[in-house]
């Protein structure tokens with residue numbers, strides 16, 4: 001029996017596939033490779049696990065393909081998505097078709113399988129909207145909530161849903177469909193509402209994957225554009241910690257089915273955009289070049305996940321500090337030829 005990973009060539013997907021293959025599981029990837037650069041993640045997987053995974057280069061918008069992909073699986077990780085808010089403003093119908101309809105295609109395919117594979121779906125903190133009602137105070141480098149309880153614990157799952165922007169709506173619709181299929185049809189399905197995940201194999205660009213995007217541009221000495229004043233705060237979750245959370249939930253999925261969890265680095269692992277520039281300055285020994293543009297649509301000034309529900313349910317905690325995680329990501333980025341690394345036979349990779 002096989003584990004299906006949709007979006008398995010992407011950042012989160014490739015890391016999950018690697019962990020599955022290390023554990024001796026059989027893996028099928030469904031990915032249309034539409035995200036630039038993800039073919040390099042597949043090459044990396046192939047170098048480490050040659051011939052041990054199956055690739056379906058296909059689109060989640062095609063129900064017949066999705067049915068074939070789900071066939072004979074025990075579990076599905078569903079990561080394939082249109083991931084960026086700006087793209088959703090230009091092409092809302094494509095965004096809906098991939099994120100909402102694509103997820104419904106998958107749910108129907110799972111429902112039709114006699115074995116009823118379990119499912120983990122990665123939703124987004126965007127389902128809570130811009131949180132514009134949170135009273136904030138602006139410090140020199142970051143926004144902070146005036147509510148000290150919120151500052152100490154983060155945003156929990158009781159927060160009302162408030163989809164904003166086409167991408168928020170399509171991810172939110174999928175989130176609700178997954179939960180509903182657990183409740184209405186008894187699927188063993190769990191939703192992870194992620195904020196900012198970062199780490200090796202993240203091929204960030206301006207519209208998504210900002211931590212990797214900032215580091216990449218700084219390494220290449222290219223300017224970074226900050227949208228808004230740069231004081232926006234997010235919690236950062238290192239990829240290995242996320243994969244650990246997936247394993248804990250998958251291991252107990254019958255009990256956890258039908259639940260949605262906010263999953264992030266939490267209040268002890270937060271940065272503002274300006275603070276990330278400070279980290280980069282210290283790591284590289286030079287300040288990145290920066291320009292400012294107006295704030296973007298549907299961009300909260302403050303979002304930090306409360307991880308209490310997931311910790312309570314599974315014992316999981318994010319372990320990697322921002323300093324450790326950024327150092328590991330920088331190490332990996334430095335080894336990528338597109339960031340200037342040169343290869344020699346004798347010496348390996350030279351940054």
Ligand SMILES: NC(=O)c1ccc[n+]([C@@H]2O[C@H](COP(=O)([O-])OP(=O)(O)OC[C@H]3O[C@@H](n4cnc5c(N)ncnc54)[C@H](O)[C@@H]3O)[C@@H](O)[C@H]2O)c1
Pocket residue numbers: 006007008009010011012013030031032033034035038058059060061078079080081082083098102122123124125193194195196197198203209
């Ligand atoms: N990385 C984060 O910080 C973050 C935050 C919130 C939510 N998420 C969610 O987690 C999931 C994975 O994110 P990621 O950071 O790995 O993104 P990613 O872009 O690296 O991976 C997504 C993968 O899906 C594939 N894909 C896109 N459209 C497809 C389609 N129509 N059919 C098949 N494959 C398609 C892409 O080629 C890519 O390999 C997404 O659902 C995303 O919305 C991620």
